[in-house]
Amino acid sequence: MKMWYRHEGRSKASKLALEILEYVDEHLRGFEWRPRITSIGIRADCGDIYDFEVELEFSPGAFVVVRYGDCDDTERGGICTDSDAIGQAIFAVFEDFRNRGISALSAMLYDARHEALKTLSTWSGGATHAELVKPRLLRDEWCGRQEYLSDLEFRVLDNKLSPSELNIVADHPSLLNAKLKTHRELMDLRFARKTELARQGADGSIDQIAINAIAQRCDIADGIRWVANRTVEARHPDLYLYVRDGHIGCEGYDAQISNFHWNGSSLTLWNCTLPEIAISQLAGQPITRLIEHPILSRDMIITEASLAKIGERQAIKVNFDQPKRLFCKASGRSW
Numbered sequence: 001m002k003m004w005y006r007h008e009g010r011s012k013a014s015k016l017a018l019e020i021l022e023y024v025d026e027h028l029r030g031f032e033w034r035p036r037i038t039s040i041g042i043r044a045d046c047g048d049i050y051d052f053e054v055e056l057e058f059s060p061g062a063f064v065v066v067r068y069g070d071c072d073d074t075e076r077g078g079i080c081t082d083s084d085a086i087g088q089a090i091f092a093v094f095e096d097f098r099n100r101g102i103s104a105l106s107a108m109l110y111d112a113r114h115e116a117l118k119t120l121s122t123w124s125g126g127a128t129h130a131e132l133v134k135p136r137l138l139r140d141e142w143c144g145r146q147e148y149l150s151d152l153e154f155r156v157l158d159n160k161l162s163p164s165e166l167n168i169v170a171d172h173p174s175l176l177n178a179k180l181k182t183h184r185e186l187m188d189l190r191f192a193r194k195t196e197l198a199r200q201g202a203d204g205s206i207d208q209i210a211i212n213a214i215a216q217r218c219d220i221a222d223g224i225r226w227v228a229n230r231t232v233e234a235r236h237p238d239l240y241l242y243v244r245d246g247h248i249g250c251e252g253y254d255a256q257i258s259n260f261h262w263n264g265s266s267l268t269l270w271n272c273t274l275p276e277i278a279i280s281q282l283a284g285q286p287i288t289r290l291i292e293h294p295i296l297s298r299d300m301i302i303t304e305a306s307l308a309k310i311g312e313r314q315a316i317k318v319n320f321d322q323p324k325r326l327f328c329k330a331s332g333r334s335w
Contacts, residue, residue: 001041023087052086063136066090093139109135111173112150119177129191131155157190161246193246202326206248212295213250221332228329269316279305287320
């Protein structure tokens with residue numbers, strides 16, 4: 001979504017965002033308390049589920065998110081431009097809490113926060129890197145949904161082992177415990193991984209094949225720094241560099257050798273075959289005994305090799321062990 005945040009000022013708001021702000025200003029003058037809009041999200045392309053997502057702060061720390069989507073527009077692949085629609089959805093929330101009383105909002109937020117903190121407190125000795133940042137209520141106007149959901153924002157470690165936002169939505173605060181537990185194993189794994197890397201003075205690790213692939217395109221340190229600090233993954237037509245739990249790997253092919261494809265620590269040679277006896281003798285050999293290529297090196301040792309047939313094509317499939325280097329994301333140095 002294309003986001004606008006209150007701290008950016010109205011001068012940075014798009015035409016649609018300004019229309020939403022003006023609708024709220026005009027229609028909510030009669031309210032005793034004036035919640036403020038803290039952010040507006042507007043659907044940017046067909047990959048976004050909702051047309052609008054607006055966050056409101058009713059009182060310090062009391063946030064409600066209103067989402068709206070037009071089913072007809074989505075089915076047509078279009079984007080809703082009706083700012084009145086989200087304005088009316090926001091107005092309905094204001095009316096609801098005016099009728100219920102602001103204490104009802106506070107009670108619902110308290111229940112959600114209480115359940116989340118109780119769950120986090122049971123996890124051993126703070127070993128899980130998870131912090132509750134913002135409890136919110138969510139009003140989803142998609143297809144006429146009227147109830148409020150619990151939407152909690154946590155700060156956790158992402159794939160690059162950097163603090164990042166994680167939103168967990170539950171139909172009721174009592175269900176947050178189960179929802180959080182589904183993330184616990186991954187949170188613990190990343191925290192342990194970050195701790196172990198820090199003991200070695202590193203920010204992450206990287207496959208040797210990824211280092212070799214980077215070296216074909218640019219300076220290795222520059223490439224590592226670029227991949228490790230990007231907010232989106234590095235994709236090229238023939239090379240995909242990815243980060244998983246602090247480890248950089250890659251997938252790709254050689255445009256000049258159409259039958260050669262690799263992914264992590266596996267490699268496939270299409271339209272190739274060898275006698276069974278030769279295949280059985282590959283384990284324990286450097287991968288360069290099978291194929292020479294700039295991204296392959298003698299320190300990559302074959303662990304398993306097999307013949308495969310997919311459709312009418314013969315292939316040799318290989319798994320291999322390779323060195324995994326540590327790196328510093330500030331300098332790009334690897335060792």
